[in-house]
Amino acid sequence: MNHSKLFERVTLGTHVLKNRIVLPPLTRQRSSPDGDAATDLMATYYSQRASAGLIVSEGTQIEPRGQGYAWTPGIYSDAQISGWRKVTQAVHAAGGVMFAQLWHVGRVSHTALQPHGGSPVAPSAIRAEKVKAFIATGPETGTLIEPSDPRALSPTEIEELVRMYAQAARNALSAGFDGVEIHAANGYLINQFISAHANHRDDQYGGSLTNRLRFLREVVHAVMEVVGPGRLGVRFTPLFTGTDQDRVYIGLVEEDPHGTYLEAIRILEAEGVAYLSIAEADWDNAPELPDSFRRDVRSAFSGRIVYAGCYTAERGTRLIDAGLADLIAFGRPFIANPDLPERLANGWPLNPLDGAALYGGGARGFTDYPMYVESRQDHTTEATA
Numbered sequence: 001m002n003h004s005k006l007f008e009r010v011t012l013g014t015h016v017l018k019n020r021i022v023l024p025p026l027t028r029q030r031s032s033p034d035g036d037a038a039t040d041l042m043a044t045y046y047s048q049r050a051s052a053g054l055i056v057s058e059g060t061q062i063e064p065r066g067q068g069y070a071w072t073p074g075i076y077s078d079a080q081i082s083g084w085r086k087v088t089q090a091v092h093a094a095g096g097v098m099f100a101q102l103w104h105v106g107r108v109s110h111t112a113l114q115p116h117g118g119s120p121v122a123p124s125a126i127r128a129e130k131v132k133a134f135i136a137t138g139p140e141t142g143t144l145i146e147p148s149d150p151r152a153l154s155p156t157e158i159e160e161l162v163r164m165y166a167q168a169a170r171n172a173l174s175a176g177f178d179g180v181e182i183h184a185a186n187g188y189l190i191n192q193f194i195s196a197h198a199n200h201r202d203d204q205y206g207g208s209l210t211n212r213l214r215f216l217r218e219v220v221h222a223v224m225e226v227v228g229p230g231r232l233g234v235r236f237t238p239l240f241t242g243t244d245q246d247r248v249y250i251g252l253v254e255e256d257p258h259g260t261y262l263e264a265i266r267i268l269e270a271e272g273v274a275y276l277s278i279a280e281a282d283w284d285n286a287p288e289l290p291d292s293f294r295r296d297v298r299s300a301f302s303g304r305i306v307y308a309g310c311y312t313a314e315r316g317t318r319l320i321d322a323g324l325a326d327l328i329a330f331g332r333p334f335i336a337n338p339d340l341p342e343r344l345a346n347g348w349p350l351n352p353l354d355g356a357a358l359y360g361g362g363a364r365g366f367t368d369y370p371m372y373v374e375s376r377q378d379h380t381t382e383a384t385a
Contacts (some may be wrong), residue, residue, distance in 0.1 A: 013230020017053035024329035037083035050096030059103030068105030088176030106189030122150035179231030280309030
């Protein structure tokens, strides 16, 4: 099958992306343990993958309460901004374009990760289920743990959080990012406000769908005022009925996901958001999104559309050919293959994924995956020695 459309140039705001392949946000837990700042190792990791048309950073928490996992990076301190600046400089030197994903986990956290051991914050005091936080138990050891009971945010605190998102966007630009992506997916804070399962508020931020979307609307508007057109993306996980009910926490399946997320997407369209990223269920035998939903998404949104979730070159090309997607994100394959676009373009075999080294640690399973050409040269040298 011809995958040529994957390798076409495409515009995103003022940028001309070299191809339609995206490195999506992938939690790797390699930030500095003494300040949650991006490291030199992370700069190497991202620059190795700069052949992607677009790189989106792993989720980077906008404030200390936004952390749900040990060793994930932030973007609220001077040290964190400086750390990310090293990353963006390395990516730009390698010819890449990189956006920062702005993240707040909300209730998916534990008191051990919260400032002064406080309760995680959420739209409502409803404990997260079927999901784990991750806390450090030693310098390089940690454990998964049930999230703590959250407390409900006050309206004043919600307004403060909107301002924190805007400040995080300013910090991202200061760090050299080309734009930002708002994380409104995977059962985290903005997703919690959207969901009728997690949001039982009776004020202007809860009840009706319009009210449950208010926080999203305010955050998108505030961040857009900072970054401007062409520099903002938003990520959703609109899971549908039929999804494995043991996994629904990932996207908080709504009674009417089609209507819920189309209304959310209309907010992005009204604000002039540059791209919409849709993360699909990514476990084995997961159901695909309905074609009717994909078509309605395309009709409702005039910006670029990115799909992610167990995509192959063939599957992604079909979606682009159908006019339903503009870019395709590859997660695990890009972890194991820093030169993934070249491998897909040439039909070269892929490195296997080291699943035991996905989260935390050092270079193993992070920056030590070989490039295809380099590995072939090493093999030839050994054969002729």
